[in-house]
Amino acid sequence: MHPFFDKSIEYLKGVGPPRADILRKELQIATFGNLLFHFPFRYVDRSRFYKVKEVTDDTTWVQVHGRITAFQSFGEKRTTRLVASLRDETGIVELVWFQGITWVKEMLRTGVEYVIFGKPSIFNGKINFVHPEIELYSDTQQQQGFNTQPFYNTTEKARARGLDSKGILRLQKTLIQQLPLYLPESLPDSVISPFKMLSLREALVNIHFPADGDMLKKAQFRLKFEELFFIQLDLLNRKLIKTEKVKGKVVTQIGDHFNNFYNHHLPFQLTGAQKKVLKEIRTDMGSGKQMNRLLQGDVGSGKTLVALMSMIMVLDNGYQACLMAPTEILAQQHFNSLSELLSGTSITIALLTGSTKKKERERLLAELADGTLHFIIGTHALIEDRVKFSSLGLVVIDEQHRFGVEQRARLWSKDDVWPHILVMTATPIPRTLAMTIFGDLDISVIDELPPGRKPIQTSHRFESARLRLIGFMKEQIAKGRQIYIVYPLIEESEKLDLMNLVSGYDAICRDFPLPDYRVSIVHGKLPAKDKDEEMQKFARGFTHIMVATTVIEVGVNVPNASVMIIESAERFGLSQLHQLRGRVGRGAEQSYCILMTGNKLSAEAKLRMQTMVRTNDGFEIADVDMKLRGPGDIAGTRQSGMIDLKIADLTKDGAILELARAAAISLLDRDPHLQDSTNEILRRQLDARKAGKNDWSRIS
Ligand code: ADP
Ligand code: MG
Numbered sequence: 001m002h003p004f005f006d007k008s009i010e011y012l013k014g015v016g017p018p019r020a021d022i023l024r025k026e027l028q029i030a031t032f033g034n035l036l037f038h039f040p041f042r043y044v045d046r047s048r049f050y051k052v053k054e055v056t057d058d059t060t061w062v063q064v065h066g067r068i069t070a071f072q073s074f075g076e077k078r079t080t081r082l083v084a085s086l087r088d089e090t091g092i093v094e095l096v097w098f099q100g101i102t103w104v105k106e107m108l109r110t111g112v113e114y115v116i117f118g119k120p121s122i123f124n125g126k127i128n129f130v131h132p133e134i135e136l137y138s139d140t141q142q143q144q145g146f147n148t149q150p151f152y153n154t155t156e157k158a159r160a161r162g163l164d165s166k167g168i169l170r171l172q173k174t175l176i177q178q179l180p181l182y183l184p185e186s187l188p189d190s191v192i193s194p195f196k197m198l199s200l201r202e203a204l205v206n207i208h209f210p211a212d213g214d215m216l217k218k219a220q221f222r223l224k225f226e227e228l229f230f231i232q233l234d235l236l237n238r239k240l241i242k243t244e245k246v247k248g249k250v251v252t253q254i255g256d257h258f259n260n261f262y263n264h265h266l267p268f269q270l271t272g273a274q275k276k277v278l279k280e281i282r283t284d285m286g287s288g289k290q291m292n293r294l295l296q297g298d299v300g301s302g303k304t305l306v307a308l309m310s311m312i313m314v315l316d317n318g319y320q321a322c323l324m325a326p327t328e329i330l331a332q333q334h335f336n337s338l339s340e341l342l343s344g345t346s347i348t349i350a351l352l353t354g355s356t357k358k359k360e361r362e363r364l365l366a367e368l369a370d371g372t373l374h375f376i377i378g379t380h381a382l383i384e385d386r387v388k389f390s391s392l393g394l395v396v397i398d399e400q401h402r403f404g405v406e407q408r409a410r411l412w413s414k415d416d417v418w419p420h421i422l423v424m425t426a427t428p429i430p431r432t433l434a435m436t437i438f439g440d441l442d443i444s445v446i447d448e449l450p451p452g453r454k455p456i457q458t459s460h461r462f463e464s465a466r467l468r469l470i471g472f473m474k475e476q477i478a479k480g481r482q483i484y485i486v487y488p489l490i491e492e493s494e495k496l497d498l499m500n501l502v503s504g505y506d507a508i509c510r511d512f513p514l515p516d517y518r519v520s521i522v523h524g525k526l527p528a529k530d531k532d533e534e535m536q537k538f539a540r541g542f543t544h545i546m547v548a549t550t551v552i553e554v555g556v557n558v559p560n561a562s563v564m565i566i567e568s569a570e571r572f573g574l575s576q577l578h579q580l581r582g583r584v585g586r587g588a589e590q591s592y593c594i595l596m597t598g599n600k601l602s603a604e605a606k607l608r609m610q611t612m613v614r615t616n617d618g619f620e621i622a623d624v625d626m627k628l629r630g631p632g633d634i635a636g637t638r639q640s641g642m643i644d645l646k647i648a649d650l651t652k653d654g655a656i657l658e659l660a661r662a663a664a665i666s667l668l669d670r671d672p673h674l675q676d677s678t679n680e681i682l683r684r685q686l687d688a689r690k691a692g693k694n695d696w697s698r699i700s
Helices: 016-027 032-036 101-107 137-143 156-160 165-178 189-195 200-208 213-245 256-265 272-285 303-316 328-342 358-370 405-411 431-437 463-478 491-511 528-540 574-581 603-614 618-629 654-670 677-690
Strands: 042-045 062-074 081-088 091-097 113-118 120-123 126-130 133-136 148-151 292-297 320-324 349-352 375-378 392-398 420-425 442-446 457-462 482-486 519-522 545-548 561-566 592-597
Touching: 016 156, 032 165, 062 091, 081 101, 091 120, 113 126, 113 137, 133 137, 148 165, 165 200, 189 213, 189 654, 200 213, 213 431, 213 654, 213 677, 256 303, 256 328, 272 292, 272 303, 272 420, 272 442, 292 303, 303 320, 303 328, 303 392, 303 420, 320 328, 328 349, 328 375, 349 358, 431 654, 457 463, 457 603, 463 482, 463 561, 463 592, 491 519, 491 545, 519 528, 561 574, 574 592, 574 603, 574 618, 592 603, 603 618
Parallel strands: 091 126, 292 420, 292 442, 320 375, 320 392, 349 375, 392 420, 457 592, 482 545, 482 561, 519 545, 561 592
Antiparallel strands: 042 148, 062 081, 062 113, 081 091, 113 133, 120 126
């Protein structure tokens, strides 16, 4: 990089040591490069003037021109507020000041034409601009045409030192004026030219001071692309190194176990999506390289079966397989359903969890070590334990608990041939996020449900529908169905939530009295033994209604349950609602999900309810979820550290991400070790990233 980028910020005109300190502490801007890469978060079009009648409180930033017709002061000393009325030919807006009133009164005159600029709000039924920016209309005349104002993030402390958005803009101006005419490129020409990208210098100039709308778009494209490209290059490079170094057990044979299972024990036809994914897995495992694959698919899409068949493939080639689940209940359930599918075959399978008795455990460990046990299902206890395999070929991990497993995979192998890894997740995450967090894995998607499933009918109801709901529940129970009622339980309001749950349970018991009806209750405070017993009663069909907290979110499979009622549904996130809904719709009957909420809902809560009612598609729901909450809050994504982006936005820049990834792939295809002299710049960037310096503007 050019030494210009490394100059300390205090040498910039208008900064000096005290402000440099603020910039460093508050905005992590220590160098010229850091400031240049402090990009605007928003641009406002100042070429367009709004008429007063066009202004509403949901237009963002606007400018209006007109004359002030009157000033009025309200309130006492410390609470004074100055209000000016500004009129154009279509109406009047109010300008409001709480501070600097004397100054405003001195500067502004009635009858003079001004341009005001700000974010409108509504107060007492009138459009208000609080502390607007004001200029003489005559001064702004010459600035017509393209006139976009950038806005910069800053902090309260920085603002107090004159480093508000405008203050930062002034510094950017000074800096850009000094920018060397020649800046070396950060991307090789082979990447830049196919996209006709702006040069780095042009992009940096135009991101702060766009010459026009088109140049702004091009600058954004270049810088977003670059940011995403380096992440992808980094991930793909790591993946490449791994595939070169690490061999996988070779799984090429389709043998007796597989054929026998496929022809005599598989209770149904595979879906097209299952076949496609099995092929992908088979190709991976036969390649001699270690497979690292993520299998995404909605609840009930048949991932477990794909896992089982992959395990059987491995067995046919003389290896063992293990499957790990995040909880004991889930491990138990996998064990039950897999044992059932395998019954009548000669394949041996066992369950190993934290509560496996010592004697049993010792026997299992011995059988794993001598190879008589083919498949082991368990919790994380499996990796913590001193489990030794005779010859492990495949590790299947249910849900996103892959961290830590990869290192373990190596310990399980006696040589440098590692077992394959298949990570399954039922929490669909948007493709952009998956490519970023799991960009070093291959991704398979099951995007098709087994045939004959009736889509769950979801509705949103208010308290006023309670009586009808009870009637509906009785109908369903009369038809032999069972019902879940889920209450929120959030740690911060745990006591209150527990009270709601218990009083909800009491009310249900009154509406559904013994001996005709039986109701179970399960929550986290119940002793494990009781919890288990209640679950069992419901699973057996003895109780009709299960009142519970989200403890049932994972790991309950009761196909006869066809109604899921979620109380205070507005308090749940989208992905949680979707997971809960996935508890029903597992049998042949029509299933229902009913979202009960209070009458007053935030706009966001409304959108969540509408989304749930509109679609059963987990990927669509994940997309909305990411848009609402931002990528950083989607479960399990924080630890990846890949999503602290400066300019790209995973919720909006999916198309650029695809291009960046494709470009990284083709570059590594041509030059896997970045040995070409034109790619040296890339190699240096990657080394810097490995050294923990993610922001390349900070390195020299
Ligand atoms: P997931 O693990 O993706 O949630 P499962 O593998 O548990 O889904 O499958 C859900 C249910 O669908 C199971 O009862 C399973 O036996 C059944 N199933 C899986 N694949 C098929 C298929 N191709 N046709 C019919 N039913 C299937
Ligand atoms: Mg499953």
